[in-house]
Amino acid sequence: MHKHTNILVLATALLLTGGATAQNTQQIAGDIGRLITDALFFSDKYITPAADAAVYQQSSGWITSPRERGLWDVTFGLHTNVFFTPKRDRVFTVYNDDFQFFQLEEGFRAAVPTALGNDKQVYLTGMIGNDPVRLETPEGIDMETVAYPYLQGSVALPWGNELVVKYSPKVKLEKSNYQVYGVGLKHNISRYFKSLEEEKIHIAVLAAYAKEDVSFNFLNVQTDYGSLGINQINGLVDTWQFQLSASQQFWDDLEFMGSFIVNTSDVKYRVTGETGTIEEIVPLQAVLNDRLKTIYKTRINYIGEFSAAYNIGNFNIQTIVAFGKFVNTNVSLQYLFK
Template sequence: MRKLFFILISLSGFSAQAQLNDINAVASDLIFLTEKYITPAAEAPTYQSSGGWYTNFTPKKIFEIEASLQYNLLLITNKNKTFLVNESELQNIQIQGSSTFAYIPTALGNDDVVVLEGSINGDSFEFDAPEGINEKTVKHGQLQASVGLWKQTNLIVRYAPNIKINDTNYQSFGFGVSHHLNQWIKSLKESSYHFGVLFNYSNTSVEDTFNAANLQLGTINGIAVDGETFGFNLVGSKSYKNFDFSSSLGLTSSKFDYKVSGTGELLLEILNQSLATLNTSKTNFKADFNVNYRFNNFSVNTMFTVGDYSNLNFGVNYCFNKRNVDLGIEK
């Protein structure tokens, strides 16, 4: 990477070694701060996208379709709102004033302003650290549909349209497959409990814009995160009259790609190439708890997902083709 910096800066007319060292140090500090700032906003959607994949876990009949209108409410805890920066962790950039440390808002944090400063070849610059969304929760709606297939297997698709929270945009889509295990285990075939597995994939996009950080080589005014998450869940459920109770234990594996935006071709190339080398893979464990109430072809459900983040999912659901199925497509 230092060789790349040397070539780029040489082509841009920078020849002094001291200047090269300053640029490398500033770039390293910006990568460090960027990762700390955006990581909570990258990880939080994985919990929203990992919940709400079923309203109940009783087997659907073939071609029985359930359409759902869902609403997610992600709870933001204080530990995810700020990150601590000590000047001893930085090479060039400093906290303005006499303090040697500061709590800087993450993308999920408040709108407190922390001023940072540095210098390149003796020329000083300063900028405000990006602010957060200044919300206690992240709320968004999504559409979901599931269809019963053969061998007690369900196919699920979902889509969350783009929403904007202050200066942050969020969008996602995904699909999943659930399969019931009772049919394969003799002792469970007549059980009133239902057990199964759920596999899901989600693609999330988060774009955050903020006041431009003016540096000598250009400006930074936004960060985009594209994330992919694969999930595996073990699910158990029990029905009582019109109520369905279910819970699951799950494992999610996520990978994120970061990209900063702004002005200054050299600055953006250095930062984005460095961001591409970060290890952004994340594995999480989580649990889901769901209650569903059925009436006629409708149902309403609430699912609580808990892990590093907590999310509440509310759904209003309607089943199609139940009458046709019950008349003989599959018993």
């Protein structure tokens, strides 16, 4: 009932401002409702692959070594993630039957890029009352690999614990922005088994929480009643991660590590950015964001991770490969302050 009330408010506002007559107010209300429903359908298909990918991007590199550090030792590192966008998540197919308001300008079926896809665009058309609406679908990032840097630091605490913090300022990628920050707590397990320590085998567990924010240019919808103000959409992800890692040291300067990761992510969506001129009549962004709650979702991922690290004095060079639904690599240069 709430969503229908919002749509009727919009239609009534158009009527009062001269954008509609009493005879077609009901038709306009229905048209606007169907347009919003199509925008929700398109939002889900377009940005969900990018939100899923963001989970993998933040999952890598939390544990740089399961070894127990010296008390109050501080590690600081510059990390670079390189994410490979799989072909299956770069495009989705739409049919005229998928839409309530829009129709494809050409044909009855089209391949449309997701946020991870190419820059191909498709035209959709519809009518609000007697007024035509023409929409060009948003482009994808058109990148087979996505690289971005972030900073990560840790401090060794008593009883085999280590506090880990990662942070990335808002990174400008092609047609999108990405930001992640989070905090984790690592605990060394092998400290309880002297035989493992003697064999230079190290085991640790980690619990971490991270927030990811990924945004993309979205639907630039122009109507005779003004622009609708849905030019940018954000995927907001809250992730809890649990990780078990084990490593083997060789010659004190080479370490190989394997990890198993499970995380659960709550994915939310918001229309953001500059509001449209239609906001002078009604707060359409608020209406859309309320409706977007219907496509919120929770994801559970199981991820394997393998890494190799080489120590040169207080410096550490590490490469990590994480694999599961996606493949993500991480390269870092770390410095240990003792």
